[in-house]
Amino acid sequence: MEVNRLLESGKSLVDRLSLSIIQPEEERLDVEISAFNLKEAVKSIVTANWGYLITITGLDIPPKVEMDNQAGSPGELEALYHFANENAIITLRVKIPYSNPQIESICDLIPSASLYERELMELFGFDFVNTPNREKLVLPDTWPDEVYPLRKSFTGLADQEKNKEEKK
């Protein structure tokens, strides 16, 4: 099958850098990768001219609190870099903690990624190191700092203000 051949060639590019690889659908490969290795993996995909970056999806994994108030897992963010080559899709998945949400920017390899990185920075609170443009892309200029609307904990600006008051 054509799609298998494409996925195999893509897999060989990132295999050595990956933490785990699964195949959720016939034409998809999900490659878990550390934030440290991400740029290297993107570089090998771009150098081999394997497809193009469709977009970067952000996911919020809120912190889990155990029943007896014991600390569960801390909050995490996940960035999904989707690359498509014909009908094959390889997704590089990078998980980072809220406390240290840094990923190296890939804009010097793929200039158009700037738009996606800006989107993730303002909507999720990712921090892309060396990204060329940190200006707001979709949120209004008056939007408060460090309020990230696509995190699960965000339920509206009014609630946000109320929480702030209570904390004071």
Next chain:
Amino acid sequence: MTDSPREKFIVPIGPQHPALKEPGNFEFTVDGEIVTDAAVRLGFVHRGIEKACETRNYTQDLYLLERVCGICSHIHATAFVLGVEKLAGVQAPPRAEAIRVLAAELERIHSHFLWLGVAAHEAGFDTLFMYTWRDREVVMDLLESLSGSRVHYSVNVLGGVKIDLSQKISDQIKKEMDFLEERTHYYMKVVTTDDTFIGRTRGIGKLSKERAELLGGVGPTVRASGVKRDVRVIAPYSGYKDFSIQVITDDEGDLEARFVVRIKELLEAYRFIRVVLDQLPPGELTTRIKRKIPEGEVISRVEAPRGELFYFIQSNGTEMPARVKVRTPSLCNWGTITDVAVGHKLADMPMLLVGIDPCFSCNDRMVEIKSQSTPSHIMSWESLRKYGIEYYK
């Protein structure tokens, strides 16, 4: 000329505008007449739809997502239902899939006609604008008689479609396709032979195949640069599995090629629609689908009139999705604009902007010319358009 430091002007375009659909803001830095840098600012119509999807059930989301865009509404709903059906392990009946792609091609026709008119208007060719928009009404009427609505046809439901085609409407569509085909051949002649028009399009805004691929552009914009990227063909979905469609490309990569590619796509759409109508499979329109969608993640890619539309849907096993990510084709194509604009004349900007068929629009009422040494100089979008037209007289 004295040796005074060269003045650098920044020309913001946007966010308000009367010509297209949605607002966006561009800042072009100019050195005299030549653009040296371009930046984009979007979000003036950011409505938080992705967030809103997380608090509504799948059926409500379907109607919400159809309203992402007022032009390619059907294709958004299609991308979403195909994703959700895949997660649920449900396959819509063949007749439903055929009707989905039929509506998608009708939508492409009305979208391309709308674009052709807007582009003609920006070039100062208002006769062509009037003609194309008159012809576009033919498709709008067809969509209305099919679904009862001109814009948000709501053809899709989870698990199928809710409209059917009678013999009468099928004959009517075929008749109108013949009329539009004749008109389209005429438009092709106009955009490739009219001297004034060619002056604004030929050799302008060249985008090489390599750049187009690297920038991740999609749709007719990069197909005009010879990139064979069309989801309908490289990863067929829905009815395109049964009915094949041809990819239209052009090697020139300039504005004229973007006209040629879109007009040829119109002709291909007429052919496709006739084939679907002739071979429409009989049978049911819907299958049952559960309200709760099993846990999982799915990627759904479809070809909207402007290019590849991408949906990522994550389900947590409830009635509401955990995450819906939408990547519209216009977003990728903005990247090509900021690249292509550099080195061109300010007078070419209106045409270059409409050349990608922007869905968040970039046109605007107020254009402010910023200067570091002199106070801001404000002119209207209308005067920038006229400036472009005068420049090429």
